[in-house]
Amino acid sequence: MVSKLSTNSTLSPSYGSHPTIITDVQISLSPTNSDTTCTLFLHYELPPLLFVDPYELELRGAEYQVLETRGRGKKELERPVHALPVNEGDDDEEVGVEVVIQRTLPAETTAPARVELPIHVRYGEPVASSTSKPYTVQEFSGPTVVLTCSDELLSCDRTTTLPQLLLDTIPTSFRGSSLCVALQSPDQSLAISAPLGNTVDLPTVELGTTAVVLACFAWVAWEAWRAGARLRGGASSKVKSN
Structure with a gap:
């Protein structure tokens, strides 16, 4: 089975406090057996300015399953970005919350799939000058997407290193299957504009x-x-x- 996997992520809207990351996944597979099942795993790495509401994600159980969330601000949903806790020994302050979700594909595996992740914007650190811009633009990457199928016949580029949380979270039953990985292109990074106090x-x-x-x-x-x-x-x- 020859496999091609590509993704494109957008932010809608690209401003405001409650945008949504929309990821369109294009899958091109040769005809599969009726017993073949394929699953998508998506890993999001959000900057500290952004976070997800776990209670809101529970309402999307019919679309996908949230396997893991971790990182700075996972529980502090109402705190401004400059009041988030810093874990001892954690040198990477550019990373906030990581999220891994799983979506089982329908029998028509070749059909495009769309995954929507609602996110929220924290209050940014106020600026201290009348000449400073009253907003900040935060750039971040779309999710890493992994495709795995039960027949273990996927032919993909396996040189991509997966994020550690994704490796730790993928259920054991899928680890024997071959994996296809798609990364968001660097020139397709997402950006959101958020207002700042003064x-x-x-x-x-x-x-x-x-x-x-x-x-x-x-x-x-x-x-x-x-x-x-x-x-x-x-x-x-x-x-x-x-």
Whole structure:
């Protein structure tokens, strides 16, 4: 069986706080036996600015299975990027969360497959200058995609070194099968634009926040006084009528 595997990943949209990594997988296989089953494994390596919500991924169980997530910020879903924990002895601060997912292909293995991974953007570290750009552009790579089939007749380039987490995560039952690997081309890297706060605006924000809180407190106090006055007025009317 001759195999060709190629992928193309895009980000939709390329801005905002809740984009989706869309990976289209093109598979070209010669006719297979009816008993042949093929499976895709996708390994994502996200920068610290990005993360996945494990509870959201659970809702996609009909599309794929999440085998493993690990890395900085795996559990700290609400923390800004500059407040993420740094593991002792971890020198690679450019890597955040890694995700490995598995998708079993239908019998029509030659049909294109699309995998969508929803991601989220953390608050970036604020800039400290009025001349700094109010946003940052984060580049990152699409997923490493592995195709494996049960008949062990795939003919692929096996010179590619797989990420360690992917090697550790692929179930034992697939490790005896031959693997086809597809990497995102470097000139097809993904990029997202994320807004940044500015510490120059901090006094204005603090003053505005204080004013809003005091105004809300005054409004609540005023409404409470008015309600009390109405209740007292109603009670006085009843006493006079009696």
